Amino acid sequence: MSNAAIVDKRPSALRGASMPKWSPWAIAAGSVAVAIGISLVAGFDSKIQWGLLSGLIFLIATYGIAARVEGRRQAKDRIATGLVWVAFLVALIPLLSLVWTTVSRGVKVLDIYFLTHSMGIVADAQPGGGVYHAIIGSLEQVGLATIIAAPIGILTAVYLVEYGGRGRLARAVTFFVDVMTGVPSIVAGLFILSLMLIFEMEPFGFAGSLALAILMMPVVVRSTEEMLKLVPNELREASLALGVPKWRTILKVVLPTSIGGITTGVMLAIARIAGETAPVLLLVFGNRFINNNPFEGAQQSLPLYIYQQYSQSAGENTAYDRAWAASLTLIAFVMILNLVARGIARWKAPKSGR
Structure with missing residues (x-):
């Protein structure tokens, strides 16, 4: 030895x-x-x-x-x-x-019946009723807001990282994104409400989607911007050295490399707006019946349903229980979104070669 x-x-x-x-x-x-x-x-x-x-x-x-x-x-x-x-x-x-x-x-009233029925003609003081119409409204409103905000936010982030540099326009866009990040939800709702009053429009689901999109955009911009900055410059330079145009480099190299983080940011932004009540209360107004058309007539959503049931539950255990059951449904919805975001991030994460 x-x-x-x-x-x-x-x-x-x-x-x-x-x-x-x-x-x-x-x-x-x-x-x-x-x-x-x-x-x-x-x-x-x-x-x-x-x-x-x-x-x-x-x-x-x-x-x-x-x-x-x-x-x-x-x-x-x-x-x-x-x-x-x-x-x-x-x-x-x-x-x-x-x-x-x-x-x-x-869990007191959360069951299949509660998830598949609306309030309809059920009074708040009576047992029964469900949250199906609020689930439909939330899915449609949040989905439309995502369709609006996600592409705009991602393209804005691409401009700031890939094209803007330190120019005046890029600094101005960054400033307004920072300002929009701190805008209260009620202000976004009042802005859309003022437009509705100008055009003499009645409450409808898409109006709530517009307000939610305003709240969602800065979150998407910031998260996407950080993900794009994490892409190594060597990948961009290698693609450009091969004669690939810049737009094609962004489309085929930069975005695929950061798609996991971008998707996670979008999912977290969706979770951020899923529980907003103030804009929906101003613009969507609420509806006890099922309304599958977000472009016509008042519509319900989960946060608004919780607020209305809880505010009308004075001395009534049935409305109080429905409010808590809807809260549990909303938490489950947000939790599923976070799990999906984590799964996509892990799936799309770059694999280290050996």
Whole structure:
């Protein structure tokens, strides 16, 4: 056996003592127990206070134990890791609470009948009725908004990245995109409503789609712009060096390379507008019956259905339950969109060659 192998097997003098892998879990369990004890003695009734006190004790105990066993330098690293985990749990708990509340209250009336029937002649105080007309309205309105906003947003991003450069027009477009990103949804609804009043038009589904498209466009532009910037310039230069025109390089090289990220951005933009209520309330107006034509007559949507049922549920459990069931349906719709976006992104992700 060589001398190098013998040296490698010797314990390193530079390696100090280290805490076992299970120590963070033990410290967390002890912190929770101590926090509960302090809360009971101090009279804290809120579980939120218990959680915050547990996190604070966990950070203090982690630093103290790590500093004693591993040294202050390693203790600082562990305290930073602990802060990340505490922040993650603080962000995760409200999300889990929201999902649990929606599921527990929404499953009371959520069934096949609820998904395949409209309110029709069912009064809000009566049991029965469903959300089918709202699902149809949301799908049509969001679908039309996507057909309008996605091509415009993608082409705008292509111009900004591939053609605009640092020109005045590109800077102006970027500025207005940033402004549109912060425009409240009610302002987009009022803009379309003012046009409807000028032309003396009645509420209809496509008007809501126009407002949703305004809200969706800046999200598509920003996400597509970032995806196009990630495409290596070497791919563009190689295509141009072969004599391929720039428009064809964009169409055959740049867009296919970033199609996964672009699709993900569009899906996330759809999820962003799927829960908008204010523009739909102003422009679509709501309808208790099924209306499959978004270009004529008032139409329903899931966010508007939730708002109307909840606002009319004073003392009526039936309308209250329908509002929560529709909320669960909307969450499921957005969740499916996010899963589809992740699947497409993974499917279209560039494969590293061997």
